[in-house]
Amino acid sequence: MFDYILRRLVYTLITIFAVASILFVLFRMLPGDPTMQVISPAMDPAVQLRMKEAFGLNEPIWAQYLIYMKNLVTLEWGRSFVSAQEVTDILSYRFWNTILLMAAGMCMTLVLGIGMGIIMAWKRNSALDIGGTIVGLVFQAAPPFITGLLLLMVLSYRLGLFPTGGMYPAGQRPDGIIELLLMPEFWHRIVLPTLTVGMYYISTPMLIMRDSMLEVLGSDFIELARAKGLKPRVVMFKHAARNALLGVVTLAGIMIGFAVGGQVVVEALFSWPGMGQLMVESAASHDYPVAQGTFLMLAILVITLNFFTDVLYSYLDPRIKITAKGVN
Amino acid sequence: MEILELDHLSRHFEIQPGFIDRVIRRHPMSYIKAVESLNVSIGNNEILGIAGESGCGKSTTCTMVSGLLEPTSGDIRYKGKSIIGLKGEELRQYRRSVQMIFQDPYESLNPRFRAADIVAEGPRALDLWDADEIDHRVIEILNAVGLPAHKYTERFPHELSGGERQRVGIASALVMEPEMIIADEPLSMLDVSIRAGILDLIKELQEERQFSSIYVSHDLSILGNVADRVLIMYLGQAMEIGPAKDVILNPRHPYTRALVGAVPIPDPRSRRAIPNIRGDISKPIDPPPGCRFAPRCPHADSSCQANFVELSTEDPNAHQAACHKLDIIADG
Amino acid sequence: MSANRLSRQLKNLRSGLAEHYRIITSNRLSAFGFWIIILFVVVAIFAPWIAPHEPWEMVYDRDGNFASLRPPSWQFPVGTTHLGYDLFSQLVLATRTTLLIGATSGLISIIIGANIGLVAGYYGGKIDEVLMRLTDILYGMPFLPFIIILISLFGRKLEFVILAIILIIWRTSARVIRAQTIAIKQRQFIAMAKARGCSDFRIIYRHILPNVLPLLLLYAAFNIAWSIITEASASFLGFGDGETISWGGMLYELWLSGKTRVAWWWFATPSICIVLLVTSLVFVSRAYEEVANPRLRKR
Amino acid sequence: MTKTATPEPLLSIRNLGVVYSTSQGPVHAVSNISFDVHANEVFGIAGESGCGKSTLIRSLLRLLPDNGRMDAGLCQYKGQDLTAMSDEAFRKNILWQEISLVPQSAMASFNPVHRVGDQIIESILAHRDISRAEARERSAGLFDVVGLQSDLMNSYPHEFSGGMRQRAMIAMSLSLDPGLIIMDEPTTGLDVLVQERILRRIREIRAEIKSSIILITHDIAVIAEMSDRIAIMYGGEVMEQATAVDMFENPHHPYTLGLKNAFPSIRDIGSELISIPGSPPTLVGPLTSCPFAPRCPFNLDTCHQANPESINIGTSHQVRCIRTADAKQFRKLAREKSTWRS
Numbered sequence A: 001m002f003d004y005i006l007r008r009l010v011y012t013l014i015t016i017f018a019v020a021s022i023l024f025v026l027f028r029m030l031p032g033d034p035t036m037q038v039i040s041p042a043m044d045p046a047v048q049l050r051m052k053e054a055f056g057l058n059e060p061i062w063a064q065y066l067i068y069m070k071n072l073v074t075l076e077w078g079r080s081f082v083s084a085q086e087v088t089d090i091l092s093y094r095f096w097n098t099i100l101l102m103a104a105g106m107c108m109t110l111v112l113g114i115g116m117g118i119i120m121a122w123k124r125n126s127a128l129d130i131g132g133t134i135v136g137l138v139f140q141a142a143p144p145f146i147t148g149l150l151l152l153m154v155l156s157y158r159l160g161l162f163p164t165g166g167m168y169p170a171g172q173r174p175d176g177i178i179e180l181l182l183m184p185e186f187w188h189r190i191v192l193p194t195l196t197v198g199m200y201y202i203s204t205p206m207l208i209m210r211d212s213m214l215e216v217l218g219s220d221f222i223e224l225a226r227a228k229g230l231k232p233r234v235v236m237f238k239h240a241a242r243n244a245l246l247g248v249v250t251l252a253g254i255m256i257g258f259a260v261g262g263q264v265v266v267e268a269l270f271s272w273p274g275m276g277q278l279m280v281e282s283a284a285s286h287d288y289p290v291a292q293g294t295f296l297m298l299a300i301l302v303i304t305l306n307f308f309t310d311v312l313y314s315y316l317d318p319r320i321k322i323t324a325k326g327v328n
Numbered sequence B: 001m002e003i004l005e006l007d008h009l010s011r012h013f014e015i016q017p018g019f020i021d022r023v024i025r026r027h028p029m030s031y032i033k034a035v036e037s038l039n040v041s042i043g044n045n046e047i048l049g050i051a052g053e054s055g056c057g058k059s060t061t062c063t064m065v066s067g068l069l070e071p072t073s074g075d076i077r078y079k080g081k082s083i084i085g086l087k088g089e090e091l092r093q094y095r096r097s098v099q100m101i102f103q104d105p106y107e108s109l110n111p112r113f114r115a116a117d118i119v120a121e122g123p124r125a126l127d128l129w130d131a132d133e134i135d136h137r138v139i140e141i142l143n144a145v146g147l148p149a150h151k152y153t154e155r156f157p158h159e160l161s162g163g164e165r166q167r168v169g170i171a172s173a174l175v176m177e178p179e180m181i182i183a184d185e186p187l188s189m190l191d192v193s194i195r196a197g198i199l200d201l202i203k204e205l206q207e208e209r210q211f212s213s214i215y216v217s218h219d220l221s222i223l224g225n226v227a228d229r230v231l232i233m234y235l236g237q238a239m240e241i242g243p244a245k246d247v248i249l250n251p252r253h254p255y256t257r258a259l260v261g262a263v264p265i266p267d268p269r270s271r272r273a274i275p276n277i278r279g280d281i282s283k284p285i286d287p288p289p290g291c292r293f294a295p296r297c298p299h300a301d302s303s304c305q306a307n308f309v310e311l312s313t314e315d316p317n318a319h320q321a322a323c324h325k326l327d328i329i330a331d332g
Numbered sequence C: 001m002s003a004n005r006l007s008r009q010l011k012n013l014r015s016g017l018a019e020h021y022r023i024i025t026s027n028r029l030s031a032f033g034f035w036i037i038i039l040f041v042v043v044a045i046f047a048p049w050i051a052p053h054e055p056w057e058m059v060y061d062r063d064g065n066f067a068s069l070r071p072p073s074w075q076f077p078v079g080t081t082h083l084g085y086d087l088f089s090q091l092v093l094a095t096r097t098t099l100l101i102g103a104t105s106g107l108i109s110i111i112i113g114a115n116i117g118l119v120a121g122y123y124g125g126k127i128d129e130v131l132m133r134l135t136d137i138l139y140g141m142p143f144l145p146f147i148i149i150l151i152s153l154f155g156r157k158l159e160f161v162i163l164a165i166i167l168i169i170w171r172t173s174a175r176v177i178r179a180q181t182i183a184i185k186q187r188q189f190i191a192m193a194k195a196r197g198c199s200d201f202r203i204i205y206r207h208i209l210p211n212v213l214p215l216l217l218l219y220a221a222f223n224i225a226w227s228i229i230t231e232a233s234a235s236f237l238g239f240g241d242g243e244t245i246s247w248g249g250m251l252y253e254l255w256l257s258g259k260t261r262v263a264w265w266w267f268a269t270p271s272i273c274i275v276l277l278v279t280s281l282v283f284v285s286r287a288y289e290e291v292a293n294p295r296l297r298k299r
Numbered sequence D: 001m002t003k004t005a006t007p008e009p010l011l012s013i014r015n016l017g018v019v020y021s022t023s024q025g026p027v028h029a030v031s032n033i034s035f036d037v038h039a040n041e042v043f044g045i046a047g048e049s050g051c052g053k054s055t056l057i058r059s060l061l062r063l064l065p066d067n068g069r070m071d072a073g074l075c076q077y078k079g080q081d082l083t084a085m086s087d088e089a090f091r092k093n094i095l096w097q098e099i100s101l102v103p104q105s106a107m108a109s110f111n112p113v114h115r116v117g118d119q120i121i122e123s124i125l126a127h128r129d130i131s132r133a134e135a136r137e138r139s140a141g142l143f144d145v146v147g148l149q150s151d152l153m154n155s156y157p158h159e160f161s162g163g164m165r166q167r168a169m170i171a172m173s174l175s176l177d178p179g180l181i182i183m184d185e186p187t188t189g190l191d192v193l194v195q196e197r198i199l200r201r202i203r204e205i206r207a208e209i210k211s212s213i214i215l216i217t218h219d220i221a222v223i224a225e226m227s228d229r230i231a232i233m234y235g236g237e238v239m240e241q242a243t244a245v246d247m248f249e250n251p252h253h254p255y256t257l258g259l260k261n262a263f264p265s266i267r268d269i270g271s272e273l274i275s276i277p278g279s280p281p282t283l284v285g286p287l288t289s290c291p292f293a294p295r296c297p298f299n300l301d302t303c304h305q306a307n308p309e310s311i312n313i314g315t316s317h318q319v320r321c322i323r324t325a326d327a328k329q330f331r332k333l334a335r336e337k338s339t340w341r342s
Helices: A002-028 A045-054 A061-073 A087-122 A127-141 A144-158 A176-182 A184-217 A220-227 A232-269 A275-284 A288-316 B019-024 B058-065 B088-097 B115-126 B131-144 B162-174 B192-209 B220-226 B244-249 B254-261 B302-306 B326-331 C002-025 C028-045 C087-123 C125-139 C143-154 C158-185 C188-195 C200-236 C247-257 C264-292 D053-060 D087-094 D116-125 D132-145 D150-154 D162-173 D192-208 D220-226 D244-249 D254-262 D301-305 D324-333
Strands: A324-326 B002-015 B030-043 B047-051 B073-078 B098-101 B180-184 B212-216 B229-234 B237-243 D011-022 D025-037 D042-046 D068-071 D074-077 D099-102 D180-184 D212-217 D229-234 D237-243
Touching: A002 A061, A002 A288, A002 C125, A002 C143, A087 A127, A087 A184, A087 A232, A087 A275, A087 A288, A127 A184, A127 C264, A144 A184, A144 A232, A144 C200, A144 C247, A144 C264, A184 A232, A220 A232, A220 D099, A232 A275, A232 A288, A232 C143, A232 C200, A275 A288, A275 C143, A288 C125, A288 C143, B002 B058, B030 B058, B030 B212, B030 B237, B047 B058, B047 B220, B058 B180, B058 B212, B088 B098, B088 B115, B098 B162, B098 C188, B115 B131, B115 B162, B131 B162, B162 B192, B180 B192, B192 B212, B192 B220, B192 D254, B220 B229, B220 B244, B229 B244, B229 B254, B237 B244, B237 B254, B254 D192, C002 C028, C002 C264, C028 C087, C028 C264, C087 C125, C087 C158, C087 C200, C087 C247, C087 C264, C125 C158, C143 C158, C143 C200, C158 C200, C188 C200, C200 C247, C200 C264, C247 C264, D011 D053, D025 D053, D025 D237, D042 D220, D053 D068, D053 D180, D053 D212, D099 D162, D116 D132, D116 D150, D116 D162, D132 D150, D132 D162, D162 D192, D192 D220, D212 D220, D220 D244, D229 D244, D229 D254, D237 D244, D237 D254, D254 D324
Parallel strands: B047 B212, B047 B229, B098 B180, B180 B212, D042 D212, D042 D229, D099 D180, D180 D212
Antiparallel strands: A324 B002, B002 B030, B002 B073, B229 B237, D011 D025, D011 D068, D011 D074, D229 D237
């Protein structure tokens, strides 16, 4: 298992490296002066020149690539065209806001979705199962900006139950995460975006869990567990659910990729000061250093989460085999 | 005239070591020695039975003979000519003349093909005849294996019984007009009451169409019934070979004796001797040079661990056992 | 004889289509989805004849008054925007855009994904390793942010939206079809095809492909659905094609106009269209889920 | 190995039937099955695929799928009427405590994500109020009984070979000293030498414990060597039932004769094998004729018109055939290949 994790870790690093390289190529493919993406044209020409040297933009393309990579590793991610702040500084604040919202949404979907999936498989063909499947499929089909808008229109505009956006009331910026978590206004504001994120991806774990439960319930070892006279609850959770979880974890990679996309929309919709909102704003205002840095950060987040699902899988499934290959 | 000769045929498989072992500790590769220095020949129109437990190398041997797997060392000669490294048209011709019948009729037929298309697939893939000729031959062969074409051509595998599926499998091998058939446990997944019918069909077709066969089975009683000669293998090595009746009724090698002794007898009054061997079968991963049965053999000593007796192909009909201790065993 | 063979092939084709029709209509939900999709396709084909107005044409009611922010009525069945655009016309014309994007990116991506999955799964070894590392890299690319970056770099063009979706979306189908191919490759009928002398090409496309077909169709439906959702999301965020009307773009204009508090009809109609079309695709795919995974059916 | 029948059977089944409702109509997978299993005996049930063996096991253990319905005239275990028992009471008091199972596929019957030892301990703790350590000790003892080292308890199922898995399964079936162990094809798919060891182990266990065994297999040689009494199943019914010696020396039913001819023996190789033409019935709809009649070379018109009752011939020998009087002649005819070619 350790061996497997190590190999995945190496792959993970290679993937991050590759994504960064793609980003480099993409930005260098842009028509016009390549310095445009790094240095704001609004800057003082002397400053521009200094920065050009610092980023090696006078060098040939391969040297630029090396410098780009070095800057990535040393966290020299450039400055915002708009606010002139260090990209890394902006991101370090935004990062945690995204993680907070993501964690809230994930917890809700995983606990609720997996639980619902088990119950639906158990009560196969009941009204609960059929209704749950249909609702799940519709949720799967509703992009988060629609559910989010709907929630806003009904619960916020019409009924006035929740604020329309933001993470805390204007002018009350908290000092650090602890203080933020202690603010009742924060919890009030996180409800709608969490609900939106949650509704967007609850159907995936729920339906996959249901289907893989049904598949596992047909296997021989479940029949034996029942023959052993175990309590139905034990058969369901200890034997069936644990194996069915493998199916959910296998598809978690797909889910994570889409969840990050959903996150972007939700943050933009609810003015949540996370990386998603930053992504949209910086791309719209052509603030390239920020857009580039945010994209990279989001990519690293996705890749890391994928790595952890791999680790989780190898923990849940003890069958890791050595493969034999032919030699001539 | 020998149609096929296996000359010191070996096949090893590399075991992929773990990432840490390979990159950091730089461990050497391990090998599974699936087949080790096998010498056998098969005569024209002869049925050679191969028996042994799982992991004995019988399937690997078949795959090599059918040209789908290259040997690690040694030679396969077909009509006196080596088939190693054959390419293009020659390889195509060879593959056509050696056909396989598979074990599991539920698994070996493509579920999305109709019976006629399954049978026609080989000729179509190799472009043997024009389309009309193929249709004609498919109908002919389906009739020959006892599946009246008018009833069966349009059926999908799931609409056929186990025996009918195996007949389709046989038809799809024979339509290629092979000179040699490799049958890999063709009966083991079938019901007892219909096995004899398939066995008879294979024997009949063999008389009629004159092909040689390798018939692989773990069931010695069936081999005794169908094969002319029997080869016993254990963990990739040949243990004993000879005329079928001799090997089964009068086994010489300790392993063959155990194998024959372990077969239950369908008669509640009969008693058989309990095989005198110890331990479990293992995998031939980096095995020592000697006889691979030695660790379980009651007669083994240091000479058995040091080297291995190879069979010779000089007299194909001789009854030979690859054992150092034949005198002791015969005496005891 | 050859006419005979042609008729046999036609028969096979017909029985194949009949089988798919039976799969889709075997379940009430997927039958519902199937007919909804047909309806949208018909609307998309005849869109210019159905829509009474241009998408960005200011309209006036029968009394000659400028029709701004009108709720649904007989004249404007789904109301108008604050700038007096007829939402019904926009909706009908946007159907075309959406289906075009869904069909092109969905189909191209499934063709790419299926081939990569089949080749990687069948050959294994180094080819598999390379192709799977490639999909790993794509899995590392956050989908929507990638489209946003691409559009912000190269401009708001429909081609770039489609291209961006295609570049990313094949990854899932490739992975799933690879896994299925590996499972099928180990089955004995593939060994049998090899022993009969079939070439690799023939084995992949004649023997394996029909057996991954239900899964392939399932993911084709998914890819189309995902393309539609992604395009709508990108448009909603302002990264769609500004020149072409689309459902997501309609909602973006609503969001920009700040009329979300009043114009419920402006929100409701494009949203219902998106959800209805995607749900239909998901319902149809559900029918294939049961074929691709027969154990679900049995219990 | 032969024993005289004890007056009070351990398990008594009368007129057991199972019907599955399917899209093609009701399928009578098992009908009119009656047999007794006595204390400390091996009762062998032989039959080919589709004869109703697995349905019989499932109905005895109440593991039928939702579309299956069982009815039985009588189903008594140690004098208790099992049909009157609630599911909960059956699960608590009968399953594994009294009737345990060695399933057909040991490979797929172990849960792949739990350790083998834990799965055995679990079966003990589900029914006995003892500590985990005691259960572990007991399991280690069972591993010893079946010839496995007790440190293998910490392994996962995929780390076991086929034979080891089967032995661990047998250990698990013994974990609560049940009165009856149902062994479903315990050696099918195993190599001959591995099969030999398992069979030897089962024989040894029989000498030590008091459990009775129902041994179900298609392998007539295994059943002949292991069983005291044998039932031959076909088309969901028991065609013939007798002591093992009687069944082999004095068979009556044409299907039994056919099966014997089709099965090769290593003792007399070269003798001609004869297959039974045709294929088994689909069992859709109720049986209105003898299920074997379409394949039977000795069938009469009446065979197609009514399903024959079981007839007693001798003290513990029953045959479901109307032509038992001609059995002697059939035995001779059945050796001729031409008899079986219709």
